[in-house]
Amino acid sequence: MTTLPRRALIVIDVQNEYVSGNLPIGYPDIDCSLAKVGHAMDAARAAGIPVVVVQHGTPPGTPIFARGSHGWELHPVVASRPRDHLVQKEKASAFEGTDLEAWLRERGIGTVTVAGYMTHNCVDTTVKHALLLGLAAEVLADATGSPSYANRAGAASARQIHESFMVVMQSGFANVMATQEWVAALQGAPLPERGSIFASSQAARATARLQPA
Template identity: 60%
Template sequence: MPRRALIVIDVQNEYVTGNLPIEYPDVNVSLANIGRAMDAADAHGVPIIVVQNFAPATAPIFARGSAMAELHESVASRERAHYVEKALPSAFAGTDLGEWLAAHDIDTIVIAGYMTHNCDDSTVRHAVHAGLSVEFLVDATGSVPYENRAGRASAEEIHRVFTVVMQSRFAAVLTTDEWIAALETGEPPARDNIYASNQRARSGGR
């Protein structure tokens, strides 16, 4: 069995009622699944690490001391084994997360929280480069839309593309239900690789 830890990233009010609302999947769905994942982890002895992001007090989002920077009640009300405060996208950057995982012999991290394409993705890649396995809960995470000089992308497009890329190399992408089932049965989640993912796309999925 993998020695897992559930990493709950930046589930803060800013993403729910603040200036950066999660649009896909629906934030109420992802919040419910984050809570379910935390409860399942607790029931199966999987340690939970809660991560919280802060920006300077004058920032438009995640301003230290603001109500929007506080953890959402669904996470704040649940037990955790460790707490990490960060200021960069990766939960490993400038924190003690890596040392805590090593001290507790964790070899697999499970990602829930926000945002799929930013802090989640950065943490996933950091973990892989550090030699850890990763599981990503596709319906307990989420994205926002962007528009800039490079173009425009909806939250759904961003979330979908990032998770497809994750499954191709960086993580096992699965639903919360699938992950809870894996905890109960011990079955490893399906993983993939770049070559097979590309070959399927080139052959039209055949």
Template identity: 60%
Template sequence: MPRRALIVIDVQNEYVEGNLLIEYPDVNVSLANIARAMDAAARHGVPVVVVQNFAPASAPIFARGSAMADLHETVGSRPRAHYVEKSLPSAFAGTDLADWLSAHDIDTITIAGYMTHNCDDSTVKHAVHAGLAVEFLVDASGAVPYENSAGRASAEEIHRVFTVVMQSRFAAVLRTDEWIGALETGEPPARDNIYASNQRARAASSGAGR
């Protein structure tokens, strides 16, 4: 059995009613699944680490001291084993998270929270490079749309593409129900690799062209 910790990243009011609204999946769905994951972790003895992001008080988002930077009640009202404050995307960068996980013999982290393509993705890759196994809860996370000089992408596109890439190498991507089931049965989640993911896509493209 893996020795897991559930890492709940940046579930703050900014994403629910502030200037950076989660659009996909629906934020109310992801919040409900975050709550379910935290409750399941408590039932199964999986420690929960809550991560909170802060920016300077003058910043347009996550301003220290603002109500929008506060943890959303879904997370703030639930127990946790450890708390991490950060100012960079990865929950490992400039924090004691790695030391805490090591001290508690954690070898697998499960990530929920926001945003899929920013703090979640950065934390996933940081963890993999540190030798940890990673699980990602696809319906307990979420994305926002972007438009800049490189182009435009919807929240759904960003969330889908990032999770496909995660599953190809970096994490086992699971629905919350699947993760709770794994806690109950001990069955390891399905993992994949770059080569197999690529070959399936090539085969599908080849078949569609016939």
């Protein structure tokens, strides 16, 4: 059986705001990603991997994640499942202003597996913060998601945002994989190969050379 480094599953901001509130996830399909989050939590529990649930909060009266509001509450997919630690945060990174780093260090955890929302914001920021702390990171691509955006800089669909960030993360920031690949690895299968900036660039260049002029 494959020996895996000590890891924890970090479930970020799976709150009603992203499902029935003012910031709905557009891609992947929210019901599908929620099911994957639940599957990952169940698999972690079965494998003895600690589960950390993160909850984002803003001051009362703000339009999203106002503490005490329905949108701020954890979604039932997460709230109904056991967890080992709850982190309340106010910033994008689950490490900023919280006890998460200390909690992980006390347990000898060297790898964080990240699921939850949003792909391009709290997931991405938490992954990069983890790397600065010397932790390895994994991202469950189908257990995350993004909304669409439009502002004075332009517009991007939820799918464009999510897929672009997954590609960038796999270029060296994290090992990006499907939830089922991660679950299989917990059961002894090899982990998918980690990426790098060089390999990602070379693959893109090779693909471009194959395109018709």
